[in-house]
Amino acid sequence: MKKTLLTVAFLMFTIFSLFAQTSASKTEKIKTFLExxxxxxxxxxxxxxxxTAFKTQQPNMSNHFWDDFxxxxxxxxxxxLxxxxxxxxxTEKDLDGLIAFYQTDLGKRVLEKTPLIMQESMQVGQVWGKAMGEKVIKKIQENKAKN
Incomplete structure (x- = not known):
């Protein structure tokens, strides 16, 4: 009976140890990917x-305050988080692939260009959104005029 309990305890310890190692390994890969x-x-x-936005809203606060914060x-x-x-x-395999990709020349180019693409896309999206908003207002006004 004691042998069986020891065997079960050993197996559980081994399984939990493997899980913890995998988890720690995956966590490190996530950190590497984020970096x-x-x-x-x-x-x-x-x-x-x-x-910067708070500094504009709170001009009476010293730079020392913001530096301390x-x-x-x-x-x-x-x-x-x-x-x-x-x-x-x-998965860990996904992370391995992502890390490998971002270490290639193409991956580095993607990282370099993505912020620029995002910025320009946001500008285009704002113009498009404004045009759609104006179009909706015009349609509402036309609809009210008919009724």
Whole structure:
């Protein structure tokens, strides 16, 4: 009986150890992917943009105040919050492929050009959205005029 319990305990320990190693391995791959893809830097860029907006709204606050606040911000906090999201949607094999891709010349080019593409796409989208909004208003006015 003791032998059986020891065997079961050993098997459970082994299974949990393998799971923990896989989990730690996958977590490290997610961190690597976030670093290579530049995603980990985006959090700090967003914080800096938010602080810039707050500085405009709160001009009476000293730069020292904002500098002290930024010292309290830890980019790893956001990384740790998004790790479970990446874990949910990507397998370790997916992460291996993404990391390998972003280390290629094409992957580096994608990373370099994506912010520019996003910026220009947002500008075009704003113009299109404004035109669609104006079109809706015109149609509403035409509809009201008929009724």
């Amino acid at each position: 290579i893809s530049g995603s980990s830097k985006m959090g700090m860029q967003a914080i800096n943009q938010i602080i 930024l010292k309290e911000v830890n980019a790893d906090d956001l990384t740790n 998004v790790i479970p999201i990446y874990d949910k949607y990507y």
